Amino acid sequence: MTKDNSPVTIYEPTNLIEPTPREIHLKTIDHIRLEMAKVYRDMKLQKIPAADGTRLVYVLAQIGKMIEAHELERRINLLEERL
Numbered sequence: 001m002t003k004d005n006s007p008v009t010i011y012e013p014t015n016l017i018e019p020t021p022r023e024i025h026l027k028t029i030d031h032i033r034l035e036m037a038k039v040y041r042d043m044k045l046q047k048i049p050a051a052d053g054t055r056l057v058y059v060l061a062q063i064g065k066m067i068e069a070h071e072l073e074r075r076i077n078l079l080e081e082r083l
Contacts, residue, residue, distance in 0.1 A: 032064040 025031040036057050043053035 026060075026063055027067075029064055029067055032060050032067065036060050 024035060026035065039048070039053045039056045039060070042048045043050050048056075
């Protein structure tokens, strides 16, 4: 842990110490929305280059489309079963 008690990862054999990456949840559209907002804030604060952020948001949008398609497919299957 660091001074502010945030977790770190120590890479062997170099003993390189880096902050442990936070867990990213991408199972729902809301998770995707929150992650997109974080990427936007990181670009706005210049923590990541805009080109990298744009690529990340594109991938997140594609994941979001797959979640939507999966949900629609599930709902259609339920309707077909009822008919």
